[in-house]
Amino acid sequence: MRKIFIIIAAVWITTSVFAQPPEKISYQAVIRDTGNNLITNQTIGMQISILQGTADGTSVYEEIQTPTTNANGLVSFEIGAGTIVSGSFATIDWANGPYFIKTETDPTGETSYTITGVSQLLSVPYALHAKTAETITGTITETDPVFTESDAANITATDITNLGNLSGTNTGDQDLSAYATKTALSDSIARVRSEIPDVSSFLSTETDLVWDADSSLVRAEVRTEISDSLLALNAALSTVIQDTENQIRADIPTVTTYSVGDFAQGGVVFWVDETGQHGLACAIEDQDGGSSIQWYNGSSTTTSAVGDGVYAGEMNTLLIIANQGATLTNYAAGLCANYSVSQNGVTYGDWYLPSKYELMIMNNHSAAINSAAGDNGGSNLAIGWYWSSTEDSKYDAWMQLFHYDSKNSLSKDRTARVRAVRAF
Numbered sequence: 111m112r113k114i115f116i117i118i119a120a121v122w123i124t125t126s127v128f129a130q131p132p133e134k135i136s137y138q139a140v141i142r143d144t145g146n147n148l149i150t151n152q153t154i155g156m157q158i159s160i161l162q163g164t165a166d167g168t169s170v171y172e173e174i175q176t177p178t179t180n181a182n183g184l185v186s187f188e189i190g191a192g193t194i195v196s197g198s199f200a201t202i203d204w205a206n207g208p209y210f211i212k213t214e215t216d217p218t219g220e221t222s223y224t225i226t227g228v229s230q231l232l233s234v235p236y237a238l239h240a241k242t243a244e245t246i247t248g249t250i251t252e253t254d255p256v257f258t259e260s261d262a263a264n265i266t267a268t269d270i271t272n273l274g275n276l277s278g279t280n281t282g283d284q285d286l287s288a289y290a291t292k293t294a295l296s297d298s299i300a301r302v303r304s305e306i307p308d309v310s311s312f313l314s315t316e317t318d319l320v321w322d323a324d325s326s327l328v329r330a331e332v333r334t335e336i337s338d339s340l341l342a343l344n345a346a347l348s349t350v351i352q353d354t355e356n357q358i359r360a361d362i363p364t365v366t367t368y369s370v371g372d373f374a375q376g377g378v379v380f381w382v383d384e385t386g387q388h389g390l391a392c393a394i395e396d397q398d399g400g401s402s403i404q405w406y407n408g409s410s411t412t413t414s415a416v417g418d419g420v421y422a423g424e425m426n427t428l429l430i431i432a433n434q435g436a437t438l439t440n441y442a443a444g445l446c447a448n449y450s451v452s453q454n455g456v457t458y459g460d461w462y463l464p465s466k467y468e469l470m471i472m473n474n475h476s477a478a479i480n481s482a483a484g485d486n487g488g489s490n491l492a493i494g495w496y497w498s499s500t501e502d503s504k505y506d507a508w509m510q511l512f513h514y515d516s517k518n519s520l521s522k523d524r525t526a527r528v529r530a531v532r533a534f
Contacts, residue, residue: 133200134190140183140431141217146439146448148183155216157223158189160202163363165210165228165456165534171197176219182435207231208387225450227459230388230534232421371478375534376451376458378482380475381420381468390420392472392479392531393461394488397445402525405497405507407434407441410522415443415501419467421533426499427462442497446530461530463499466517468531469510476512495526 137158141149153176160171173192177185189211190199202209209231214223367386372379375391382389413433415426430443438444443463450459464472472479472491480490491512498508502519509518509526520526 134188135211136186137189137211138184138186138428139213139215140447141179141185141215142183142438142448143217149179149217150181150183151179152217153178153219154185155219155221155223156185157195157214157221158192159212159214160189160197160199161210161212161228162206163208164366165212165230167210169196169212170202170209171199173199174221182432184432225459226457228456229460232388232533370475371482373482373486374453376453376456376461376532378479378488380479380531381471388534390468390471390531390533392464392529393449393451394483394486395529396489396492396527397449397530398442398528400492400527402527403440403442403445403497404523404525405442406522407436407444409434410505412504413501415499418465418500420471423465423468423499423531424462424533426465426501430463430499430501442526442528443499445528449530458532461532463497463528464531466498466500466508466510469496469498469508470517472529472531473510473512473515491529492527495520497526497528 141154143149155174155176157172157174159169161167162170172195173189174195175187175192177187179185211229211231213227215225216223365387368374368379368382368389369386370380370382373394377391377393379389379391411433413430415429415433417423417426427443427447430441431438431447434441434444438448446461446463449461450457452458476491483489493513495509495511495518498510500508502508505521506519507522509520511517
């Protein structure tokens with residue numbers, strides 16, 4: 111069985127402005143075997159699912175693809191262009207998120223998937239959920255109806271002229287011969303009268319009810335019965351309302367929120383956004399094994415990995431690996447990207463080397479990280495220098511001295527510790 115290393119490059123590429131956004135997502139991954147060797151120029155099998163709500167939420171779309179890796183072990187394809195297993199990519203309601211991408215991979219090109227990775231979609235640049243505001247183009251041709259079977263087709267110009275004589279008075283030019291004569295009208299009245307039933311047996315008088323001496327008791331009993339019925343009706347309505355409210359509450363999905371120091375998302379949470387549902391987690395142990403490692407892979411080049419801020423380390427790591435390549439375990443970014451851990455039945459393989467800013471946040475919460483890591487079989491953040499993924503120049507990159515508020519830009523061939531992080 112092979113171990114697959116996947117880097118999710120959630121890169122939404124916009125090359126021009128379209129009237130309608132393309133319903134596809136560009137996707138990239140680097141594939142490696144158990145010896146950390148690139149699987150190059152080989153067809154692999156992948157199943158991609160779009161999950162709604164949570165990392166193990168309902169699948170709204172699934173497809174399979176069989177991309178081929180290049181000389182660097184990189185596969186590139188478009189989600190939405192594969193063989194559909196279930197659902198429709200075009201009908202996904204992107205406004206009803208959050209959504210997660212789940213990938214399952216078989217390095218042999220078949221469907222025996224040996225590793226699973228889940229990563230959240232944090233933005234939708236094409237705003238697919240707004241695509242319904244499409245523009246109507248072309249012309250609308252309206253054809254008036256043509257009356258051929260109606261009496262309206264027989265109206266003549268003379269008929270239109272005679273409309274002016276509708277005052278209610280015979281002006282002498284109307285033909286009344288077709289109307290009923292007085293004799294015919296009398297016969298009609300007689301016929302109507304003959305149809306009226308005999309009313310001689312109908313009631314001609316009405317007698318009001320007279321209440322006796324016990325009438326007040328009867329009224330009291332009626333009032334009591336009405337009151338009891340209303341109470342029973344109110345009780346039944348209250349039960350129905352409560353049952354409906356309970357059902358509505360049961361149908362509302364549970365929203366999970368996180369705090370700094372939580373053991374979750376494959377490691378220890380050290381930063382969350384204002385919703386508490388998304389943030390950053392770091393591994394519970396150093397990836398260098400305590401021996402430190404250099405930043406570069408033996409070549410001082412400009413990698414363009416200059417991003418700094420929350421989530422910036424993910425793109426920095428992709429740029430560094432694309433530039434340095436080769437053996438991932440020989441340098442800091444490669445170690446982080448190669449890291450994988452399972453927690454509560456979920457395998458997390460989307461780790462990266464943190465940016466300078468993300469390292470600073472980790473340093474600020476080192477006590478909480480150490481406590482949670484120690485409770486779950488991990489190790490403390492050491493008092494020493496840790497590499498960031500933020501490049502300073504062709505020859506230098508930024509470091510953070512943990513447990514002290516100190517940063518420095520040092521040569522990429524120097525060695526320092528490495529602690530991977532991931533976004534959720």
